[in-house]
Amino acid sequence: MTLRTTNPVLRALVSLKLTIACLAALMVLVMACTLAQVKLGTWPAVEIYMRAWFVWWDVPGTELRIPVFPGGALVGLVLLVNLFLAQLVRLELAWKKVGLWISHAGLILLVLGEFVTGAFQVESQLAVEEGQTVNYVESPRELELAVIDVTDPAMDDVYSVPAARLERGGAIPIPGTPVAVQVRRFFRNAELARLGPADPPSPVTAGVGTGVAVRERPPVSRDDQTNQAAAFVEPVAGGRSYGTWLVSNGLGAPQSFTHEGRTYQLQLRSRREYLPFAITLKDFRHDVYPGTQIPKNFSSLVTIANPSRGEQRDVLIYMNQPLRYEGKAFYQASFGKGDTLSILQVVENPGWLIPYVSCVLVAIGLIVHFAITLRRSSRRRQAASEA
Amino acid sequence: MNLKRAVPWIAFGLALAGAASSLLPSGKPRGFDVEAFGQIPVLEGGRVKPVDTIARNALLMIRGKQSASSEGRSIGPDEWLLDVMFRPEVADRQELFVIDDPEVLGLLGIQQSRNRYYSFATLAPRIDEIQRQYVAAEPIDPKVRSHFQSAIVNLFERMFLYHRLKNTVQLEGTPGLAAEIAARAGPGAPQRHQLLVELAHFKPLLPVTPAGDAWRSVGEALTGTTTVEPGLEQWARLGLAYQAQDAASFNRSVADLAATAALGRPDAAARSDHEWLFNAAQPFYSGMVIYVLALLAVFVSWLWRPVLLQRLAFGLLLAGAVVHTLGLASRVLIQGRPPVTNLYSSAVFVGWAAVLLGVVLERMYRRGFATAVAASSGFASLIVAHHLSVDGDTMEMMRAVLDSNFWLATHVVTITIGYSGTFLAGALAIGWVVRRHLTRRADPAASKAIVAMTYGIICFALFFSFVGTVLGGIWADQSWGRFWGWDPKENGALLIVLWNAIILHARWAGYARERGIMAMAIFGNVITSFSWFGVNMLGVGLHSYGFMDKAFWALSAFVGTQLVLMLFALVPARFWSARRAEAAAPGKDRPEGASQPV
Numbered sequence: 001m002t003l004r005t006t007n008p009v010l011r012a013l014v015s016l017k018l019t020i021a022c023l024a025a026l027m028v029l030v031m032a033c034t035l036a037q038v039k040l041g042t043w044p045a046v047e048i049y050m051r052a053w054f055v056w057w058d059v060p061g062t063e064l065r066i067p068v069f070p071g072g073a074l075v076g077l078v079l080l081v082n083l084f085l086a087q088l089v090r091l092e093l094a095w096k097k098v099g100l101w102i103s104h105a106g107l108i109l110l111v112l113g114e115f116v117t118g119a120f121q122v123e124s125q126l127a128v129e130e131g132q133t134v135n136y137v138e139s140p141r142e143l144e145l146a147v148i149d150v151t152d153p154a155m156d157d158v159y160s161v162p163a164a165r166l167e168r169g170g171a172i173p174i175p176g177t178p179v180a181v182q183v184r185r186f187f188r189n190a191e192l193a194r195l196g197p198a199d200p201p202s203p204v205t206a207g208v209g210t211g212v213a214v215r216e217r218p219p220v221s222r223d224d225q226t227n228q229a230a231a232f233v234e235p236v237a238g239g240r241s242y243g244t245w246l247v248s249n250g251l252g253a254p255q256s257f258t259h260e261g262r263t264y265q266l267q268l269r270s271r272r273e274y275l276p277f278a279i280t281l282k283d284f285r286h287d288v289y290p291g292t293q294i295p296k297n298f299s300s301l302v303t304i305a306n307p308s309r310g311e312q313r314d315v316l317i318y319m320n321q322p323l324r325y326e327g328k329a330f331y332q333a334s335f336g337k338g339d340t341l342s343i344l345q346v347v348e349n350p351g352w353l354i355p356y357v358s359c360v361l362v363a364i365g366l367i368v369h370f371a372i373t374l375r376r377s378s379r380r381r382q383a384a385s386e387a
Numbered sequence: 388m389n390l391k392r393a394v395p396w397i398a399f400g401l402a403l404a405g406a407a408s409s410l411l412p413s414g415k416p417r418g419f420d421v422e423a424f425g426q427i428p429v430l431e432g433g434r435v436k437p438v439d440t441i442a443r444n445a446l447l448m449i450r451g452k453q454s455a456s457s458e459g460r461s462i463g464p465d466e467w468l469l470d471v472m473f474r475p476e477v478a479d480r481q482e483l484f485v486i487d488d489p490e491v492l493g494l495l496g497i498q499q500s501r502n503r504y505y506s507f508a509t510l511a512p513r514i515d516e517i518q519r520q521y522v523a524a525e526p527i528d529p530k531v532r533s534h535f536q537s538a539i540v541n542l543f544e545r546m547f548l549y550h551r552l553k554n555t556v557q558l559e560g561t562p563g564l565a566a567e568i569a570a571r572a573g574p575g576a577p578q579r580h581q582l583l584v585e586l587a588h589f590k591p592l593l594p595v596t597p598a599g600d601a602w603r604s605v606g607e608a609l610t611g612t613t614t615v616e617p618g619l620e621q622w623a624r625l626g627l628a629y630q631a632q633d634a635a636s637f638n639r640s641v642a643d644l645a646a647t648a649a650l651g652r653p654d655a656a657a658r659s660d661h662e663w664l665f666n667a668a669q670p671f672y673s674g675m676v677i678y679v680l681a682l683l684a685v686f687v688s689w690l691w692r693p694v695l696l697q698r699l700a701f702g703l704l705l706a707g708a709v710v711h712t713l714g715l716a717s718r719v720l721i722q723g724r725p726p727v728t729n730l731y732s733s734a735v736f737v738g739w740a741a742v743l744l745g746v747v748l749e750r751m752y753r754r755g756f757a758t759a760v761a762a763s764s765g766f767a768s769l770i771v772a773h774h775l776s777v778d779g780d781t782m783e784m785m786r787a788v789l790d791s792n793f794w795l796a797t798h799v800v801t802i803t804i805g806y807s808g809t810f811l812a813g814a815l816a817i818g819w820v821v822r823r824h825l826t827r828r829a830d831p832a833a834s835k836a837i838v839a840m841t842y843g844i845i846c847f848a849l850f851f852s853f854v855g856t857v858l859g860g861i862w863a864d865q866s867w868g869r870f871w872g873w874d875p876k877e878n879g880a881l882l883i884v885l886w887n888a889i890i891l892h893a894r895w896a897g898y899a900r901e902r903g904i905m906a907m908a909i910f911g912n913v914i915t916s917f918s919w920f921g922v923n924m925l926g927v928g929l930h931s932y933g934f935m936d937k938a939f940w941a942l943s944a945f946v947g948t949q950l951v952l953m954l955f956a957l958v959p960a961r962f963w964s965a966r967r968a969e970a971a972a973p974g975k976d977r978p979e980g981a982s983q984p985v
Contacts, residue, residue, distance in 0.1 A: 017898070019892055027886065030878045289434070294783075320865050355864070355870045362857070363854050377843075
């Protein structure tokens with residue numbers, strides 16, 4: 001190794017030992033993350049092991065949390081620094097090393113891409129029934145309390161409070177309106193049932209929730225489970241209380257109250273992001289192989305209407321064939337309601353092209369490097385057999 | 388001298404001839420042209436296949452074997468299916484249902500004995516009890532079923548399959564299809580037709596429109612018809628003839644049915660013939676036998692006539708590779724899909740790629756060593772594939788998200804080649820360990836050559852597993868918008884990439900020498916087997932029973948042997964049998980790669 005430095009810190013940072021240690025630590029993390037998914041589900045396992053700087057251990061019986069292992073983000077960062085510096089310090093600029101240069105550059109890009117994804121990727125869903133038009137996407141995990149002024153039949157004013165704010169409790173003034181929402185209690189996961197004689201009396205005084213018992217449940221995280229959140233909220237306007245209401249994403253119809261001639265709806269729902277365009281589902285198809293129930297194809301024929309661009313056109317979204325539009329990609333993900341409801345996965349990731357570039361770079365680099373190595377070793381063997 | 392040159396070719400030719408001999412017509416049992424019957428195309432599981440495939444898969448599922456015994460002689464799957472459909476009273480007495488679970492036997496009031504097979508007639512009196520237990524066990528999630536529950540569900544499903552086969556062409560207990568056709572407008576006919584529609588296991592009648600793929604069951608063809616189509620009438624005559632054991636008439640009906648199919652759907656008939664040929668040839672079974680012979684030849688060569696026998700072994704390996712390739716190519720043609728579509732085909736493909744790499748290595752190094760490793764890898768992977776095939780049709784249709792020949796051909800094939808390379812490197816390392824501990828001859832050059840081969844194969848594996856993994860990410864990005872989702876299968880592939888990268892960097896840095904590299908290469912087997920099979924078991928969890936239960940123990944045992952072999956690899960040189968190799972040439976024991984990357 002031609003080290004051009006004597007600084008011990010730099011030497012450690014560029015050493016191959018550190019590379020190997022990082023790769024090994026990454027293997028441990030990946031393994032742990034994989035096994036943890038069985039119990040926790042994908043999302044929390046990735047948050048705990050891969051996207052964190054440290055893996056924490058809650059000491060049982062205490063409030064103490066001890067970092068027990070570097071997390072994926074830290075290992076990735078160290079690996080990135082190590083790769084980058086090694087490139088500058090250790091690897092000589094020679095033609096026989098060109099393959100390693102290219103593939104390492106590709107790897108740096110790949111790790112960077114994963115950081116970009118971790119920081120910027122937003123995943124949401126768009127559920128649309130045949131004939132329906134939808135102009136928003138919904139978060140699969142986060143909830144919001146929507147306070148909607150529906151007085152004007154042509155247009156709704158939507159104010160939303162993220163569930164994280166509800167969890168803190170207290171009074172939340174809704175900007176632009178005289179209304180403030182007082183959060184009495186918030187449940188991250190709860191079971192709703194008809195209020196029985198054995199249940200404690202409900203604090204709810206208005207809306208459909210008066211006859212409903214709310215039983216707290218431990219929050220779940222596995223991929224096949226969803227939380228049913230609930231909250232007791234009390235809208236207050238102009239010094240007057242409009243009663244305590246039960247809101248939950250498990251309740252179907254919105255509930256409303258009227259204050260000074262304006263009608264407000266209350267709804268706890270998946271967090272929405274409104275789009276500058278609308279999508280209409282014209283037809284959903286679910287084909288099976290003849291004589292079986294094995295799905296052959298799912299496809300959604302949708303119309304995009306974008307007034308700002310004066311655009312109106314049909315698009316067919318099907319397996320392995322997403323629609324990329326306005327920085328978002330729409331994928332056929334699921335379906336329901338007797339094949340009349342189509343659920344599209346919507347992903348926004350500004351770094352989506354990075355892995356493509358890095359893959360090509362690494363592959364070319366490895367081919368070049370191994371070709372050079374193979375040529376040299378076969379030349380050596382030839383020389384040995386001639387000698 | 389001439390003989391030596393000819394030996395590999397003779398071995399090659401003889402092995403191929405042996406494999407081809409299974410294609411010779413096997414004669415007509417009792418005068419019935421059972422083979423021609425097996426070639427008739429029908430629709431099942433979403434694709435057109437020969438009756439032979441249905442018979443084989445059904446018999447494999449019910450009995451665990453591709454043969455049964457009836458009236459004192461061994462019968463093949465096609466003859467068995469004929470008995471089930473047209474002579475159920477004979478089939479009911481055949482010992483078909485393999486039952487291993489003592490609790491299920493206890494439920495049936497049978498003591499466990501050496502005989503594991505029971506006839507339908509034996510089980511029939513207890514069928515209500517079996518069904519009662521099935522209804523209780525079936526709603527339980529397969530992951531948490533007890534041993535007994537899994538076994539009873541499995542038994543009931545096999546009995547139900549048997550029942551459906553019996554009622555596919557004609558209803559059991561009725562005079563037969565001919566009578567059914569005659570009484571098609573009579574009283575009770577619609578109910579019987581409906582029953583035939585519901586119970587049919589396969590659809591034997593061609594679609595009405597020449598281009599459509601709506602094949603029809605007997606019940607569907609009978610419903611509301613006044614005219615009788617030729618196919619229906621031919622099946623009826625075939626049934627009558629077999630019932631009456633009239634070979635001549637049976638053979639005529641079979642020929643007529645074949646002609647109807649060839650005329651109506653020439654493409655389906657040709658494909659079905661090809662698949663029948665593939666079934667009859669059993670290329671993967673022949674390949675297994677040839678690989679074992681090659682392996683034996685290498686073993687003997689270490690004791691006697693090394694040069695001659697090594698050539699012979701290489702000839703056999705080549706023959707095995709050809710048979711294996713033909714089998715793989717046939718599957719690709721029949722299915723119209725790239726070679727890897729499910730776990731079964733990945734096992735076949737992993738072995739195939741390892742064998743081809745072994746052939747290349749043997750050409751480069753010519754020591755017989757690569758032949759031995761390649762033959763054992765090919766054999767081992769075909770054995771694994773065989774054990775994966777008992778679940779039914781190995782050419783099932785692809786679910787919608789997987790229905791992309793482009794990605795199956797690129798991502799899946801590349802990643803499987805990556806598995807294959809990592810396994811081959813591990814196998815080479817195992818060979819190196821075994822050789823070190825068993826041979827007394829000092830041969831540092833050979834040892835060096837093996838290390839060089841392993842190194843080369845690890846480079847190869849790193850390339851393919853990396854490219855395969857990233858291609859998988861790109862496929863995921865294309866189909867659900869997530870380049871990397873930390874899904875167990877993705878993680879498994881990433882582990883292989885990381886491990887191969889660690890091996891190569893440890894070698895380049897000089898941290899691991901010969902022994903270390905070899906031990907690490909063997910650990911590559913553990914990593915690969917985890918990401919290939921282990922992650923599939925994760926979803927199953929700790930309470931898994933039945934097949935995956937067995938697979939879990941097999942995997943654990945495999946990992947255990949690999950760890951032991953790693954220990955053997957790491958044992959210092961003075962404990963080796965071949966230690967004189969090191970002692971004789973201390974100057975050559977230079978740590979390679981210590982100074983710079985190779």
